[in-house]
Amino acid sequence: MxxxxxxxxxxxxxxxxxxxxxxxxxxxxxxxxxxxxxxxxxxxxxRNKEELFMKLVSSEIDSIRTDLETLTEDDSQLFLPRLRQYLLLRVQLIAAAENLRVALRDRMFKDRGVRFRELNQVKNQFKLWERQFFKRVWSSGFSDELSDKVEKQASAFADMLQVTLNGLSYTFFIEDKYEQYKSSYEMLIDLIINSIFMRFSEQKLPEFDPIKSLN
Missing domain, CATH: 1.10.10.60 (Homeodomain-like)
Structure with missing residues (x-):
């Protein structure tokens, strides 16, 4: 071999x-x-068990990001349907990433920041990339998307969406209740998308097609 x-x-x-x-x-x-x-x-x-485990989890995170990047870069769709698919696919990929779920469940990792610095870097890079995508989604609904006001709103939207997802990750993957709350999560996504849709509709942008945006 x-x-x-x-x-x-x-x-x-x-x-x-x-x-x-x-x-x-x-x-x-x-x-x-x-x-x-x-x-x-x-x-x-x-070199040790930590390095082996870190390799497994890092590979899973990289794979998740690759799959999600393919979706976010699909310009054939507007941002709202892309966001909906993203939020659905995100939890599906984490649910399938068995070593990442081990890391999420193992509370000992909270005290291993130095030993798992490289793994934390991979996770932080993912969070930064994801935050930028969420900001792009929000900014896409405004004609003055580069204004300070829209930038602040986009940052707040991205931050709160990530906080929500992190909280749900605890329930889904640490308490192991993903299947129990899967349908409720899908309903929550629809509520979020519909709320953003209504906010965007208020802008009355000429290039904003309300029907196409939700399909």
Whole structure:
């Protein structure tokens, strides 16, 4: 087995164990045993358990961002339907990112800021990118989108939407209630989109098509 295949095999085994037992209860010895490798050989690929877990979670975050970027850059749609699809896809992708959900559930990560600095950087880069997209959505509904007033409104909209999503992430993925509240979340998205739609409609922009915006 070549190096790339061995690396992938180790990650696959580690991901399965992290998902089953959590980060704290999974050891490098267990990973080596399940991967049919010596513990020493595992350390040739990853310095420690933290680095291995960080690799898995970072890869999932990068994958989520790639999928969401494809959606946000689809100029064939106006911003409101794009935002609706984004908010739906976002939670679906996180729900499928099993190692990221392990990190969200593991409260020990709150005390590991230094050891997981690189992972925090990946998360922060995602938050900054996402915030810019939310600001673009808001600003798109105003003819004076570069004005200070619209900029402040866009920043407030982006901040509060991210706060809301972060709060929902706790309920969905730490308390493990995503399936329970999935339909309610979809209703919330429609309320948000309809509220923005009404706000944009007040602007009476010549290029703003109310019917197309909600389709």
């Amino acid at each position: 070549n190096k790339l295949k061995t690396d992938a095999a180790i990650q696959e085994v580690a991901a399965s164990l992290f998902q089953k037992y959590g980060f704290e209860k999974t050891s490098m010895e267990e990973i080596a045993r399940e991967a049919h490798k010596s513990k020493r050989s595992i350390y040739n690929y990853f």
